[in-house]
Amino acid sequence: MEHIRGNVIVGQSGGPTAVINSSLVGVFKTAKDRGAKTVYGMRHGIQGLLEEKYVDLSDHIQTSLDIDLLKRTPSAFLGSCRYKLPEADKDNGVYKKIFSILKKLDIEFFFYIGGNDSMDTIRKLSDYALEIGSSIRFIGVPKTIDNDLDITDHTPGFGSAAKYIGSITKEVIRDGLVFDQNMVTIIEIMGRNAGWLTGASALAKCEDCEGPDLIYLPEIPFDVESFIKKVEELHKVKKSIIVAISEGIRTPDGKYISELTDTVEFIDAFGHKALSGSAKYLANMIGAKFGWKTRAIELNTLQRSASHLVSRVDITEAYQVGGAAVKAAFEGLTGQMVILKRVSDDPYICTTDTYDVHKIANVEKKVPREWINETGDFVTQEYLNYVKPLIQAELTPIMVDGLPRHLTLNDKNLKNI
Structure with missing residues (x-):
C-alpha cells in the first residue's frame, strides 16, 4: 500500500x-x-x-x-x-x-x-x-x-441517458398507435449545441418498432416551414407521427426555436440560456394549421437521473x-x-x-455532419454503431x-x- x-x-x-x-x-x-x-x-x-x-x-x-x-x-x-x-x-x-x-x-x-x-x-x-x-x-x-x-x-452519463431516451421513444411510439386518428407527437430532448442525446431516439428503430419519423439536431439549422411540409407529407401515408428534437434547435439565422415562445429566459453563471418550450411551440403550430391532435413531451430532467x-x-x-x-x-x-x-x-x-x-x-464536441443524413432530419448508421455499445x-x-x-x-x- x-x-x-x-x-x-x-x-x-x-x-x-x-x-x-x-x-x-x-x-x-x-x-x-x-x-x-x-x-x-x-x-x-x-x-x-x-x-x-x-x-x-x-x-x-x-x-x-x-x-x-x-x-x-x-x-x-x-x-x-x-x-x-x-x-x-x-x-x-x-x-x-x-x-x-x-x-x-x-x-x-x-x-x-x-x-x-x-x-x-x-x-x-x-x-x-x-x-x-x-x-x-x-x-x-x-x-x-x-x-x-x-x-x-x-x-x-451519456450511455444511460441514451438508453432511457431510446426506451422512452419506443413507448411513446406504441402509445401513439392506439387511436385511429391523425396525431403528431414531438419529443423535446436535452442538447443545447450538440445533438448526441436527441440522436439516441433513433435507437427505438428496431425489429419491433419503426422508430421516430424525424430527428432534428442543433448541428443543422431548423427550417420551420420545411418541417411543417414534411409532417404534412408523412400524414398522407401514416396517422401517428413521432418527431424528436433537440432543445437547442435554431432557425437558419441562429435564433433558438424556444426563443419564439413566450417563456421567460433564465441565464446561468456561464451565460447559458435555459431552453424550454420548442416542442410545445411546434406542436401548437401544427395543431392550429391542420386541426390535428398534437402532443409535446419534454423529457427535461427525466433523462438525467433515470x-x-x-x-x-x-x-x-x-x-x-x-x-x-x-x-x-x-x-x-x-x-x-x-x-x-x-x-x-x-x-x-x-x-x-x-x-x-x-x-x-x-471545447464542444458535436455530432459529426456525416453522422446526420443528407436532409438533416435523421442520424446515420455510423451514429448508431457508435452509441449502441454504450447502452x-x-x-x-x-x-x-x-x-x-x-x-x-x-x-x-x-x-x-
Whole structure:
C-alpha cells in the first residue's frame, strides 16, 4: 500500500446523471485502497468549498452495501453547482481563499467530476497551483449526459441517458398507435449545441418498432416551414407521427426555436440560456394549421437521473474513470482529465487514459455532419454503431418496498457549518 502524505478532496459539478455517483465511488474507494488518510467531499462543488462546506466521506460510505447503493443512486450525492471561477489574473482573491482551505485540510489531491465548465475549473486551479508553487494535483473526471466533451470517445452519463431516451421513444411510439386518428407527437430532448442525446431516439428503430419519423439536431439549422411540409407529407401515408428534437434547435439565422415562445429566459453563471418550450411551440403550430391532435413531451430532467434504466457499461466506466483519476494523480499528474479511448466496437473495448485539460476545457464536441443524413432530419448508421455499445446491459436497482433505494447524505454531519 502506498503511503500518501496528504488528503484527497472530490467535488461534483454541473448537471447530474444516473452514474455520476459511481465516479465518486471510484475516486473514494481507489484513494482509500491506495492509502489516502481522509477523502473529503465538497458540498455543492467549488461554490460549497468556498463556504467551507465539506464532509468526510468515510462517515457516509462505510460498507460494501453503501458502495453498491451509491453506485446506483442518481444525481449528485454531494450536491452540485454552476459556479464560474474568475481568471486568476483578474481576481486572485477567490484562489487565495480556495488554497487556504485546501491547506487547512492538508489536501494533496483534488478531483472534480463534471463537464466542460468543470474542466475549465480544473484548468484554472492547476494553473494557479503552478504559479504559486503548490504541489496539489488537480485532475478532472468526465461527466455529462450531453456527451460534448472533446477528446474522450464519450462521457459517463451519456450511455444511460441514451438508453432511457431510446426506451422512452419506443413507448411513446406504441402509445401513439392506439387511436385511429391523425396525431403528431414531438419529443423535446436535452442538447443545447450538440445533438448526441436527441440522436439516441433513433435507437427505438428496431425489429419491433419503426422508430421516430424525424430527428432534428442543433448541428443543422431548423427550417420551420420545411418541417411543417414534411409532417404534412408523412400524414398522407401514416396517422401517428413521432418527431424528436433537440432543445437547442435554431432557425437558419441562429435564433433558438424556444426563443419564439413566450417563456421567460433564465441565464446561468456561464451565460447559458435555459431552453424550454420548442416542442410545445411546434406542436401548437401544427395543431392550429391542420386541426390535428398534437402532443409535446419534454423529457427535461427525466433523462438525467433515470437510474432505474441505467446502462451497466456506463456505470462501470463511470467507476473506472474515477479510479483512473486517482491513479493518475497519485503518480504525479496534474492539469489532466481522464478520457475514454475506444479500441473496438465489436467486441466493444474501451480503455482509460489522461489528456491535457487545457485542450479540452471550453471545447464542444458535436455530432459529426456525416453522422446526420443528407436532409438533416435523421442520424446515420455510423451514429448508431457508435452509441449502441454504450447502452448495453443493466444494473438492477436495489429495491425496498417496491421502489429503488438510494444512499443520501445526512447534512447533520457537515463540517464547519
